[in-house]
Amino acid sequence: MAAVLLAAVAGCGLAADDSRPGTGAPATSATSSSPAPTTAAPAPPRTFVAVGDSITAGATDVSQPLVEDRVQGDASWLPAAEQASGVDLVAGWAVPGATTADMLAGVEPTDWTADVVVVMAGTNDLARGVPWQESAAAIEGVVAAAGAPAAVVVAIAPNDTRPAARNGFNAALAELAGRNGWTYLDPWTEVDAGGAFTPGASPDGVHPTPAVAAAAGDRIGRSLAALG
Template identity: 45%
Template sequence: MPRPTTPRRLPRAVGLVLAVLLLAGCASVSTAAENALGRASEHPDPSPVTFAVVGDSITAWSTLDPALSSWVGTAHSAKVLLAGGWAVSGATTSDMLGGIDAVPDADVLVVMAGTNDFLPNYPDWTLSGSLERITEIVEETGIHHVVLSAIAPNDFRQERTEEFNIALQGLAAREGWTWVDPWPFVRASDGGYVDGVSADGIHPSKQVEMRVGATLRTAILDSARERLGR
């Protein structure tokens, strides 16, 4: 699968202009996530950890209010502040690499990427190619402290998803990144979702997103404490 040419890097301030799409079907607002986001804005931690994200529809959030969609709204808190990033529905790792100029500087980078790489639309896909692009994404951001997340369960590509996550864990170990799998509580024995947590077998429910966000928030804090001494 050809990789789009990465445009010339722009100033980091451009990263504050987020290139995101709201995940379809996630229009309902979680009151808990809204309240948490409001508290974080009203009472910021004197020394918060900032994080940037790269992902697809499972990460995509609203530019107006991150609490409107995805795990990002729950990961954002008084001690863990969202700096911005790039997350678009249907994005492959090639797309993410092409949009890397939208990712601002931050203490920690969270990457949840690759589930769209092995769609039937891309018959030339290779696992090694995806891993290489994820490594390039991290290098291009210039952020040294990285949380690499497992991709979500998938009712249609269970075996490939499991294979991909095993490879991601190995990549994190080789690169010295923080590895986190926030999905075990919704992953069935066959690699898909357990009943009742996904409407389409691909995207998690709002309740699942909130729990995943809390797990990733902890991983961000742990990464910052270990590497930044906070």
Template identity: 40%
Template sequence: MNGRRVWVRLTRSFAPLLLASLLIASCSSVPQTDRIRFGAIGDSITASTDRFGLPTHWTWVATAATGDVTDVGGYRHYGDTTADILRHVTPLPEAQVVVVMAGTNDAPVDDRPDPRTLTNITAIFEKTGVPRRILSAVAPRNDDRAAETLQLNADLRQLARRSGWRWVDPWTEVRTADGRWRPHTSVDGIHPTPASGRIAGDVLRAAIVKTATGG
């Protein structure tokens, strides 16, 4: 009888510890839902493969999707115009934030950016179904469309302001005043080096976090 009483006392004394252990185990098995989930839409600057299907090493997405920020997909394809992207983009129900970087492949109209680019970008955002939106500046270029790219970015910035989206220019550190790449920041005059892609990724990652958290 005495042994049974001792056992009851021990059981009661360890019960709180046992309950605490069970609670800890239960909490550790809960899926982590505090990660920031973003989608990315764009052309070759955003795509992970080139026109031959080989991996690119310049995409900013890899740098943005680090730590507590994760990439949940989106349409990104080498050489696509905004009209091409609009045809292929699909909803991104898992994304909290969506980033669009597009327009550099759209043909100019009378030496100015095609006005349909802005309409297409608005429609692209709508098709994703993601309410928190980031519009990114397009990258510099070293050909005869450098000045046009500067104008396109000015138009995109105004579109973002009118629409209530976050505007981000992740290329300021690698762009010259006339819209070209700074020396040694591009692999071919169009696409960034891996280092330039990481610079853009860091800027966009910060913007994604701010947008997701209401900053």
């Protein structure tokens, strides 16, 4: 397997709950000059790091991992996400064939500083029969290692061989995100046919075409831009 790469992981969290219970505070006198305290809105993210496997690296060859902020493969969602969001990719760890356990072992954010960590992980766990509980613990470990203020976990791509398992994984992933206060995002809806790829969206039933990866990256990028 490729040498362990150091990269940046930074967290990205769910948007704050917008519900605000009524206060019904009594009216103040006309002579009162004390303004009500205000809370500044969170600043939009400016940087992010990414953790994933071949779909993030954009290549199926283990010799083409993500190197810091440089994408070597031609089917990664990262360039489109960066362009759509205006948020800079500053580092990452993405190796073709990586499981969530590989990601946890490979991510060492000694020098990472970013506003958001984006994690797309689990396709290879399905292929190897990794129990969900182990995948969930590894994903939580990756996000924790990032130590960033926010985290986005992205649904795994459609899978022609294991469509039902893929759907079950994403349902569990969405629940995990909600429990941890992360943002869950599914950018694959337009090429999802019951858990499998729509015709022409994948060359092998597992990886998206470059055009599909770019479209997914655009959706991820717009979601990043909306955080804050």
